[in-house]
Amino acid sequence: MSPPRASLVDTKGWIMLAAIAAACIAVPVFNLAVPEGSALHLPTYLVSLFGKYLAFALLAVALDLVWGYCGILSLGHGAFFGLGGYAMGMYLMRQIGPRGVYGNPILPDFMVFLNYKELPWYWLGFDWFPFAALMVLAVPGLLGFLFGWLAFRSRVTGVYLSIITQALTYALMLAFFRNDMGLGGNNGLTDFKDILGFPVQAQGVRVALFLATALALALGYLVARLMTVTAYGKILIAVRDAESRTRFLGYRPEHFKTLAFTVSAMMAGVAGALYVPQVGIINPGEFAPTNSIEAVIWVAVGGRGTLVGAALGAVLVNYAKTVLTGALPDAWLFGLGALFVLVTLFMPKGIVGTLVEHFGSRRAAAKLPPAPEIAPKLAEEGRG
């Protein structure tokens, strides 16, 4: 008898996909079909709020792929999210056309204001959606690839790696704050009008954006699963736990890590691109180091190394954030910090990791990669 192969979608994965599917039916029904006066009507602003949660969930899945399965505690995933968001924002800016305050058919308002005479070269092509969509993947992917290639080849690991990822997003924040970046400076990109020819504020478009985000989350989850249940994923986990040992088997851990990091960066970019039309703005604040750290907390709360937990953690923590910042605006950061401490102390495997331990049969538990502790494990040198 052969040991059972891990399937692409496991039990908790099916639960998540079913929940996403249910949301994809419920949200359009309660928003579009139930009339506005009814108590059951879902207001459109909530549709976009839920869409935002799902975009964060996709970012969390991307982060869990590298943190949970590869041991790379990235404190800079907000950088990839932000770059994807800017790529989408640039497309949306070009869709404004002559409807800006200054009425310039080519130049966005902020460029007219800053006396730009023509569009900077890197804005070319962004009026065409397929090109913008490609950039949503390519820009974060390329940065992730270059960063990973340099860092992993030099065998930078652990805390040092985390610090450089943090520096990366901080550097991008400072760069994007500058007006001469040609990307709107500290105001960022906003006042969007159309997406693919439809008004971005319209109710139906809001629902469509929600559905697109839900679909992207499901696809992102499947890609992450594919990368973790295959032999590739097993090697990734082996690299996470005993990197130097894999080298003596003939593997090149830097290649494995770079591939995972690149895919993860692209996923984060897609999340950012879906986030921007739903919140209506992208500015350099998205690169703030605290954003990336918040994403790490979502994953820790939901359960590192479970993918589903990462998505759940993102939704729950952001829901809590919405509620708490509404009630007590100053208390949120304290609440977040307390949550992180409590989870680290009392639920080191996060919500999903703990549930799996409780309800999963021994057999199912043995198939899972064990949920590692939250503290990043420094690469262990297998000194013979």
Add this chain to the structure above:
Amino acid sequence: MSEAAVLERPIAPSGSHAPDMRLTSALLYLDDVQVTFDGYRALRGLSLTLDKGEMRAIIGPNGAGKTTMMDCITGKTRPDTGRIVFDGIVDLTKLDEPAIADLGIGRKFQKPTVFESHTVADNILLALKGPRAAFASLFGWRNRVEAEKIERLLTKVGLIEHRSRPAADLSHGQKQWLEIGMLLAQDPKLLLVDEPVAGMTDHETAETATLLREIAKDHAVVVIEHDMHFVRALQCRVSCLHEGSVLAEGSIDVVSADPKVVEVYLGR
């Protein structure tokens, strides 16, 4: 394999003691290897020759440099001077660990090092000889290995009952066996085995000796061990290392009767 690692000229014998035929046909040839750690000379002109298909036992006191020698062969430590020639043409001191593993050199570590969060069977799966590129492992061959192939190896090292357990749950001795199983799965030309029987019972030690002798029928093997009963059971040539170079070499009877060996190692 990088071009730089391939030697330009065939190896000429450096010492007068070795007949030249043997040097060119040797599988592994260490020539005057020196390693210094923060001023401490761990290897001091170590020279050693291993023939194709040969099994060799390495003995010597703690700190003699036995493990450091394996570190140099496998690319973990770069020697200060000296050459390490594999298969007569490749200078291993110019290559890194994956490239050396790729040439067909496998290693079992002194402290057993397995992938703890993977099952026993998956440890073997990851070790199996085959393409190891990242993309290949995503969709390729390693995803379609028949279970029987892994199970045959696990039966050989006596771990078939444990195939679905996480490797972390194995005892020290079982981890040693698993690592030997991983070596077998790699099917290298040369196996470097560092202290395989530490933590094993006498019975298990005897079984390990039998297994290694069987492996040695079609592989070259270097075994480091302190257990002299075990070394005797291997029935092979023995080299005794001391202070970073070879003190004595020959059959177990010759080496263990050598007064220098008795003084620095066996007599303590």
